[in-house]
């Protein structure tokens with residue numbers, strides 16, 4: 622009976638350690654950046670920093686995935702999203718920005 626308890630506690634700890642290791646490994650991975658995200662981030666940088674560059678100098682890649690970019694002015698952006706941050710929150714903010722952009726378009730037709 623005591624042996625069974627030790628086995629149970631032991632396997633619980635093994636599972637917990639494995640989970641924690643997985644959690645921290647996943648949390649450190651860099652997430653790829655979509656072209657839309659990149660264009661948006663670049664526009665925000667130009668507006669915020671008063672940058673007058675006409676194009677992005679180069680893209681920053683990691684494992685064949687675009688994770689960031691370098692602006693002609695020297696500005697560098699690398700997307701690092703942690704698993705601990707709520708991914709839903711980010712989806713909401715991106716769609717909110719897209720709605721705002723649509724509102725600014727002169728030919729935008731509202732659904733009535």
Ligand SMILES: [Zn+2]
Nearest residue numbers: 672692694696
């Ligand atoms: Zn710039």
